[in-house]
Amino acid sequence: MKEIKTQSEIVSRVGKRISVxxxxxxxxxxxxxxxxxxxxxxxxxxxxFVSHAHIDHVHNPDGxxxxxxxxxxxxxxxxxxxxxxGATDQINGIDLVDAGHIxxxxxxxxxxxxxxxxxxxxxxxxxxxxxxxxxCDTLIMETxxxxxxxxxxxxxKIVSQVSRLIADCFHQCRSVVLTGYPLGKAQLITHLFRNWxxxxxxxxxxxxxxxxxxxxxxxxxxxYCGAGNKQASILKKRPWIIISPASSGRSQFxxxxxxxxxxxxxxxxxxxxxxxxSYSMGVDYAFDLSDHCDFNELVSLAKxxxxxxxxxxxxxxxxxxxxxxxxxxxxxxxEGAEQSTLTSYS
Ligand SMILES: [Zn+2]
Numbered sequence: 001m002k003e004i005k006t007q008s009e010i011v012s013r014v015g016k017r018i019s020v021x022x023x024x025x026x027x028x029x030x031x032x033x034x035x036x037x038x039x040x041x042x043x044x045x046x047x048x049f050v051s052h053a054h055i056d057h058v059h060n061p062d063g064x065x066x067x068x069x070x071x072x073x074x075x076x077x078x079x080x081x082x083x084x085x086g087a088t089d090q091i092n093g094i095d096l097v098d099a100g101h102i103x104x105x106x107x108x109x110x111x112x113x114x115x116x117x118x119x120x121x122x123x124x125x126x127x128x129x130x131x132x133x134x135x136c137d138t139l140i141m142e143t144x145x146x147x148x149x150x151x152x153x154x155x156x157k158i159v160s161q162v163s164r165l166i167a168d169c170f171h172q173c174r175s176v177v178l179t180g181y182p183l184g185k186a187q188l189i190t191h192l193f194r195n196w197x198x199x200x201x202x203x204x205x206x207x208x209x210x211x212x213x214x215x216x217x218x219x220x221x222x223x224y225c226g227a228g229n230k231q232a233s234i235l236k237k238r239p240w241i242i243i244s245p246a247s248s249g250r251s252q253f254x255x256x257x258x259x260x261x262x263x264x265x266x267x268x269x270x271x272x273x274x275x276x277x278s279y280s281m282g283v284d285y286a287f288d289l290s291d292h293c294d295f296n297e298l299v300s301l302a303k304x305x306x307x308x309x310x311x312x313x314x315x316x317x318x319x320x321x322x323x324x325x326x327x328x329x330x331x332x333x334x335e336g337a338e339q340s341t342l343t344s345y346s
Contacts, residue, residue, distance in 0.1 A: 072104025
């Protein structure tokens with residue numbers, strides 16, 4: 001097996017020596033400071049960058065490392081029980097760049113040289129603007145969907161297909177459950193299907209939607225679907241739509257909506273590109289609405305950033321690096337193990 005490099009030296013445009021290492025988490029070292037990128041736990045680095053509030057990117061800090069995060073990430077992480085207070089987005093030599101992934105998501109440019117994308121989307125979706133990236137010397141890019149199989153359907157097309165499906169269900173007085181990650185995807189679904197009613201929210205989606213509304217995102221303020229008797233009295237008047245977390249269609253909550261109300265379950269995820277996804281996840285329909293770049297968008301991102309060196313992380317890291325080398329880039333995966341494709345929780 002090919003050895004995976006864990007450290008690389010870079011000389012920035014202004015002549016500064018910078019190294020990137022991936023031993024126990026990604027760390028950037030300059031002559032003056034160390035910076036941990038999305039550390040999984042409190043780090044000893046001078047700075048720790050939290051790119052966004054998905055749980056695989058936040059950690060509980062111990063106060064020894066200065067946090068770098070957007071104010072939206074601080075607020076959204078708090079809803080999930082993480083205290084990122086004291087985080088800043090203003091550090092000399094460090095620039096935060098919109099990552100287009102979820103509200104508050106940022107990529108980071110270190111010393112005008114090393115660009116780390118975190119999770120990234122170049123595509124406009126609902127209230128989220130895609131980000132083009134930025135020119136850099138060294139690019140550390142996420143490659144969650146770095147396989148040519150993953151080319152996503154146009155968002156407007158998905159909205160019209162799903163709207164037709166909802167209309168058919170409503171015509172038969174059947175209710176609908178729309179599922180997606182409670183942070184990011186659920187708010188996007190809320191926005192894209194804002195003209196339908198009544199829409200109710202699962203509690204975790206309700207909390208995140210409220211946080212988005214407080215942060216100025218224009219999404220309708222739907223009701224929490226309640227629990228127990230309250231839920232039964234709200235849901236007895238059919239048809240309705242519930243926006244629910246993307247747990248398996250076999251989860252207790254979704255199963256009860258199916259069994260008690262005959263609800264149709266529709267999932268939204270990039271993994272829906274895989275044939276058989278609906279069956280394996282126990283949902284009725286699945287659409288490839290994603291908050292990540294698809295394969296072609298990853299290629300465009302690399303071309304736009306035009307770096308002399310690319311490191312790939314997450315998902316199809318080795319496969320996508322090989323494709324970048326084929327295109328003439330100098331690329332290699334920064335991680336040894338491929339991340340499981342169906343359990344990428346956000
Ligand atoms: Zn994410």
